[in-house]
Amino acid sequence: MKYVIGVDLGTSAVKILLVDTSGEVIQSVSKPYPLIQEKTGYSEQNPERWVEQTIVGLKELLKDFPTDIANIEGMSFSGQMHGLVLLDEQNEVLRPAILWNDTRTTAQCQQIYNVIGEDKLLQITKNPALEGFTLPKILWVKEHEPQVFERVKTFVLPKDYLRYRLTGQLHIDYSDAAGTLLLDVGRKEWSTTICALLDINPSICPPLLDSHDEVGTISLDIAQATGLSATTRVFAGGADNACGAIGSGILEDGKTLCSIGTSGVVLSYEATPDKNFNGKVHYFNHGVSDAFYTMGVTLSAGHSLTWFKEVFASEESFQQLLSEVNTVPVGSNGLLFTPYLVGERTPHADAIIRASFIGIDSSHQRKDFVRSVLEGITFSLHESIEIFRKNGKLIDTIVSIGGGAQNDDWLQMQADIFDAKIVRLTSEQGPGMGAAMLAAYGCGWFNSLKDCAANFLNEDKQFNPIPVNVEKYKKLFLIYQQVYGQTKVLNKALLEFRK
Numbered sequence: 198m199k200y201v202i203g204v205d206l207g208t209s210a211v212k213i214l215l216v217d218t219s220g221e222v223i224q225s226v227s228k229p230y231p232l233i234q235e236k237t238g239y240s241e242q243n244p245e246r247w248v249e250q251t252i253v254g255l256k257e258l259l260k261d262f263p264t265d266i267a268n269i270e271g272m273s274f275s276g277q278m279h280g281l282v283l284l285d286e287q288n289e290v291l292r293p294a295i296l297w298n299d300t301r302t303t304a305q306c307q308q309i310y311n312v313i314g315e316d317k318l319l320q321i322t323k324n325p326a327l328e329g330f331t332l333p334k335i336l337w338v339k340e341h342e343p344q345v346f347e348r349v350k351t352f353v354l355p356k357d358y359l360r361y362r363l364t365g366q367l368h369i370d371y372s373d374a375a376g377t378l379l380l381d382v383g384r385k386e387w388s389t390t391i392c393a394l395l396d397i398n399p400s401i402c403p404p405l406l407d408s409h410d411e412v413g414t415i416s417l418d419i420a421q422a423t424g425l426s427a428t429t430r431v432f433a434g435g436a437d438n439a440c441g442a443i444g445s446g447i448l449e450d451g452k453t454l455c456s457i458g459t460s461g462v463v464l465s466y467e468a469t470p471d472k473n474f475n476g477k478v479h480y481f482n483h484g485v486s487d488a489f490y491t492m493g494v495t496l497s498a499g500h501s502l503t504w505f506k507e508v509f510a511s512e513e514s515f516q517q518l519l520s521e522v523n524t525v526p527v528g529s530n531g532l533l534f535t536p537y538l539v540g541e542r543t544p545h546a547d548a549i550i551r552a553s554f555i556g557i558d559s560s561h562q563r564k565d566f567v568r569s570v571l572e573g574i575t576f577s578l579h580e581s582i583e584i585f586r587k588n589g590k591l592i593d594t595i596v597s598i599g600g601g602a603q604n605d606d607w608l609q610m611q612a613d614i615f616d617a618k619i620v621r622l623t624s625e626q627g628p629g630m631g632a633a634m635l636a637a638y639g640c641g642w643f644n645s646l647k648d649c650a651a652n653f654l655n656e657d658k659q660f661n662p663i664p665v666n667v668e669k670y671k672k673l674f675l676i677y678q679q680v681y682g683q684t685k686v687l688n689k690a691l692l693e694f695r696k
């Protein structure tokens with residue numbers, strides 16, 4: 198039997214899957230690392246932790262591997278998007294990575310609009326200037342840490358840095374390059390226009406690859422440290438959402454994904470780069486050659502639940518915390534949550550807005566709060582679904598993945614709020630599975646990623662909308678949508694009091 202490994206470098210942890218030729222997950226490990234949040238709006242991680250935890254994870258994954266280790270033929274990666282890793286001449290990391298959910302760059306986004314213009318930016322990159330994307334982070338370092346910036350030789354994204362440390366080869370793939378705001382998405386090349394207008398040396402942009410392209414084999418050091426064979430072939434990999442789409446079979450028009458990890462996304466396949474969503478949703482290159490996807494992002498999806506657990510139930514597991522959710526009625530007895538803990542992206546690109554509980558009553562118990570957190574996250578994702586539907590997309594079936602797909606009550610809630618059939622696959626680890634599929638396809642096991650999906654992916658369970666709940670949620674969603682507008686000014690006034 199042959200095997201491949203999929204490494205998903207998430208925000209909360211690196212998750213590693215060992216997958217055989219039939220697509221079965223033989224072994225999996227997850228190794229966490231912390232976020233560094235020094236100030237409101239800041240979110241960083243130490244790239245060294247990613248490397249350390251991946252090595253520890255690979256070692257653990259392989260400790261009881263029963264046959265010849267060389268039977269593990271290939272490996273690929275999925276990674277949290279947009280994070281800026283700056284490297285010097287010797288490829289040493291110059292400062293902590295600034296992550297996708299860091300929103301310190303509002304001024305730099307404005308600078309991008311002032312210099313390039315909104316229309317031109319949209320025409321080249323297909324996306325607006327948002328705080329989370331990589332280009333504003335580069336401009337922030339240039340302005341605030343010039344002594345760091347002058348030593349920059351190259352920038353990469355998180356999984357590209359990890360791949361570099363495992364192989365010694367430095368690249369980026371199109372799906373992650375698309376999230377930098379420096380890529381001409383339609384032409385699949387770095388935009389020399391954007392670099393020139395913002396006075397960025399284009400040589401800092403790493404070489405581009407397709408997600409299934411082979412970059413080499415793992416280094417001898419890494420083979421020794423992990424137990425892998427030095428013949429293990431390494432393939433580029435992709436952005437976590439592109440890989441999540443591959444690992445959920447979102448490989449043709451009409452397919453939709455909902456992923457609830459630290460962030461939450463609703464994602465839809467696009468065959469071409471020329472649809473016009475006016476920047477309301479992100480428009481990126483897929484991990485499938487010459488394909489694309491659109492998506493709406495809730496910045497703090499699973500993160501909202503994790504925050505609640507850490508603050509109010511740190512000793513409990515997610516399972517314990519969510520165990521009573523199904524005893525609370527739809528609407529959480531009049532309690533409404535907006536998940537803007539770190540600002541928001543879709544539909545409100547707003548770094549200042551913060552979360553609210555509306556309607557707290559003395560009869561409310563902790564379980565009402567827990568349900569309202571789940572409902573608020575799901576309402577936020579529904580805003581993206583509404584944008585897609587208003588633009589003529591039919592969304593009647595959604596594959597749900599990520600940590601959030603581990604809970605049946607939450608999946609039923611998704612069916613009821615989205616008014617669509619929700620499908621859970623046998624593995625909810627879409628990005629890791631997508632990475633493993635890129636390695637399997639790269640190794641030549643299949644003629645296409647679609648062939649691979651047909652062999653690897655299996656449906657586990659469906660959740661159908663319950664009409665009476667759908668009607669209640671329609672009413673509640675209208676109330677939910679008003680909270681943003683009603684709390685925007687208040688949050689601006691509170692800004693000076695934040696940490």
Ligand SMILES: Nc1ncnc2c1ncn2[C@@H]1O[C@H](COP(=O)(O)OP(=O)(O)O)[C@@H](O)[C@H]1O
Nearest residue numbers: 207208209458459499500502515599600601604
């Ligand atoms: N049993 C569970 N039920 C529901 N949600 C869960 C459960 N376990 C974890 N989660 C949620 O999943 C999130 C982590 O999902 P994951 O896909 O691993 O994230 P990431 O890729 O961002 O690291 C957590 O923030 C948490 O809110």
Ligand SMILES: O=C(CO)[C@@H](O)[C@H](O)COP(=O)(O)O
Nearest residue numbers: 207208277278297458459460
């Ligand atoms: O910023 C985005 C997408 O644009 C996020 O979706 C990140 O890619 C992080 O993903 P998770 O760690 O939540 O999976």
